[in-house]
Amino acid sequence: MSTKKMSRVLAVAATALAIGAGAAYAAQPAGHEHSGPGGWHGHFMKELTQLHDQLKLNADQEKLWQNALDTMKQNHEAMRANHKQAHDQFKAAQQQPILDLNAMAATHQQIEQKDAQLRQQTTDAWLKFYNGLNDQQKTTVSTALKQRVARMEQRHEKMRERWEHHQGAASAPAANQ
Numbered sequence: 113m114s115t116k117k118m119s120r121v122l123a124v125a126a127t128a129l130a131i132g133a134g135a136a137y138a139a140q141p142a143g144h145e146h147s148g149p150g151g152w153h154g155h156f157m158k159e160l161t162q163l164h165d166q167l168k169l170n171a172d173q174e175k176l177w178q179n180a181l182d183t184m185k186q187n188h189e190a191m192r193a194n195h196k197q198a199h200d201q202f203k204a205a206q207q208q209p210i211l212d213l214n215a216m217a218a219t220h221q222q223i224e225q226k227d228a229q230l231r232q233q234t235t236d237a238w239l240k241f242y243n244g245l246n247d248q249q250k251t252t253v254s255t256a257l258k259q260r261v262a263r264m265e266q267r268h269e270k271m272r273e274r275w276e277h278h279q280g281a282a283s284a285p286a287a288n289q
Contacts, residue, residue, distance in 0.1 A: 167245070168249075
């Protein structure tokens with residue numbers, strides 16, 4: 113994994129769990145959540161609930177938690193709507209004999225900017241919550257973050273190994289001919 117990509121993964125993970133794991137959900141591309149019982153969304157919400165229960169929040173912290181959670185959910189839905197709009201626009205553009213790549217690029221850029229603003233709002237809400245925690249609670253969040261990063265690294269390593277094995281198996285028949 114490149115240094116840039118690893119830095120991005122760590123930044124997302126750090127933001128995610130260090131601030132209640134909300135940013136990961138909000139930053140997830142629309143249409144990529146697996147909301148079934150064993151899917152990513154269900155697993156994520158279970159982790160988030162477990163973290164919430166471990167933190168034993170006071171009333172003020174609970175308000176900040178709920179605000180961050182609501183912000184995360186609303187912004188995720190807004191991102192989904194942005195991506196649906198772009199998809200619909202692309203479908204309509206496909207009806208034309210010549211694609212207007214300039215318009216498509218402009219739309220893509222606008223969506224990226226909107227999504228970046230939504231992700232930042234979500235991050236800000238979770239940071240406000242995190243900054244309201246005491247040191248013991250921050251330690252709990254930090255421990256959860258470190259565990260999540262370790263699991264992410266393990267998953268990425270397994271995926272890389274499978275990909276390399278698949279690439280090796282795919283090139284083997286060509287080498288024998």
